[in-house]
Amino acid sequence: MTDAAGRPRMGLWRRIRHHGGELALTAPSFLWMTFFFVVPTAIVFMLTFRPTAVDGGIGTGWTLETWKTISNPNYPSIVWRTIWLSVVATALSIGIALPCAFAMARTSAKWRSVLVGLVILPFWTSFLIRVFAWKNLLHPQAALARALHTDLGAAGFLALQDVMLFALLFGAGCLSVFLLNSWRMSSTARGKAACAALLAATVAGALWCAKLWIAFASARIGAGVCSIVPPGAPLLYNSLAILVVMVYTYLPFAILPLYAAAEKFDFALLEAALDLGARPVRAFVNVFVPGVKAGIYSAVLMVLIPALGSYVIPDMVGGPDAEMIGSKIYQRAIPDRNLPHASALSALLMLGVLVPPGIAWLVFRRRHIGATETDVVRSLGSSSNMGNSGGRRRREGGAS
């Protein structure tokens, strides 16, 4: 009764006793996740194959009817809006959160706790009330909108949009420099490919911004006023209102994981980078940002996933032509009483939400395997130089 290593083999009873503590500790969360996550998810997927009952309930039998009708001509634009709003909100949140997290981690311990407190302070107010407050701020009768209706306000609003476009272009420029640089500094083909892909996306975005800006500028010269949001346009009930409120809502979820990562970051590394000839901005992007990479991944997940599924924000500050998939699911489920259709949309969203962590997991796993593969290949490649001096290995051993 021994295994390959010669240890006595464990019987089933002994194994249960051995792991009994672990089983007892994990059982509650296991059961919870099973009954309140796995089973409902399975039910949602199952419902998509059920017919609709005439009274608004779920009929009997199985059908593919729902999946055939899901190709509503309105859906692609809603899905597209959901994706771009969520991605832009995530990017903006992380862009704002990174310097915040850096500054928070660098202040004294006393100030740190104060700042963390300030970041989580909004949670003390109900989420609904905060969104409602934004509704008041952006309302056509509110002070902000009225100020924008004056000549000065309208000019300022235009100028602000110009500044924001410029900031976007500038940010894209900085990001391109950083990506170019990362491409130069990385010595693996995979890293170079990732940098090149991101660089292409950034340049495309920058070109789009530039095109928009040039179009506005020429329109202004020709026929007066033109901008993303015309000065007279309502601030509420459109995609930009959703974007603003989403960034406001999800910013703490980006700051907190980034701060947690930044707090563990060894700031001597920044000094080392300066010492090796890096300017401060270069040290920030080439040493600090990769140093809090894990924090960035979790911030992306923490913001992107709730943003994709958000329903309250588009419902309250988004208008009829600024719907997101969350609001559509609500419409199908409650006013229309078409539960299979709502389930199908939910299933689609769920699959969509599973994609980012899936990619993250693949990246993490691939990187790990990639490193070991590289190691093996490199060490094989250089073993011939190693063999040249017999004494070196011995010295190496003595040193470690």
Place this chain on the structure above:
Amino acid sequence: MDDFLVFKGVTKRFGAMTAVDDVTFNVKRGEFFSLLGPSGCGKTTLLRMLAGFERPDAGRIFLDGKDVTAMPPDKRRVNTVFQNYALFPHLTLWDNIAFGLRLQRRPKDEIEERVRRMLRLIQMEGQEWKKPTQISGGQKQRVAIARALVLEPQVLLLDEPLAALDLKLRQHMQIELDRIHDQVGITFLYVTHDQGEAMSLSDRIAVMNRGKVEQIDKPAALYEAPRSSFVAAFIGDTNFFEGTVTKLVDENYCRVSVEDFGEIVCFNDKHIKAGAKVYLSVRPEKMHLTHEKPADLHGGKVNVYECTVDQKIYQGAYTRFWVWRGASKDDCWELSVMQVHNRYLLDQQEIGWDEKVWLSWHADDGFMLESYAEQDEAMLPHPTEEASDAGAAPAPAPAPAGAADAEAAK
């Protein structure tokens, strides 16, 4: 040549605390120069000012004739090996070493060639694709040195580079550092609190205390001719005597009267006049204990006193004694003596506790200090403390070596 690196009246304050107080010294090109002192003496602040991480409140720093006082760190041709290595964890060893060269936008071939040369220098070829987490502390240290050296700095700054390593590795890395310094010929500025490290590596050492430089000298000169009681007590162990010069024996020697102890013949290189108050330092290994009174007194140049053994600790290469002389054990001079075991087995007649013995040392082995501060006595090992942790801690490293040298010289 003499003023390659110049600190001129450099002062740095942190709030009410003066970390570096009006420090002036020169380092020669290619020199291995150490800043030695207890923690908080300002040595690291001095180093950080040269690296550019701190700005001095007063004074100037010149590097190769150029004033670098206000230059940002990325513009200086000075590179640092940090105490905790500060290797970039997200980069491979190769990318770590190439970091600075890539920032300088060097051609690819040149980067490749220089990184490879560095890997050869630190003897870590074939491991360049590992990440810093995959290598040992000593290897990290070597990579940190390579990363700084590859930029061919005018001065390499080393901030307690061996402090985080264990004893055996520290000794190995000392040899390694010495070899690298010989090979590259770059000026090294080395900060340490470990006197053994500084003594064995440096061409010259600046001993620092409370933000001031106490003495700058070659290691042997620091040990044999300390100028202040701080230097004498910080480097190795010693015995202090306070006395008055009573009489000049001849041009080179004088007699010093020490209360409750006797008259000490002492080398008078500073030409002190009779009547002056002086402080003497005598190293424990220069003193000898014998059962019989020594017969040959070298024409009165050997000091001989009868003492009583208080404590004795056997430490392998030598035995450490504390002997006392005076009216009673509570009111006496307590002296530390180190007896090196030459011909130990032949010398059967061992000296025991509470025995009356003869203490002797040559007049040349006593050294007059220029300055004396009573608090420096606290740095000397006290017999009862020493006795309690003698089993755990080995003796300070340079002392037995110094003792052996002194014996060999006679």
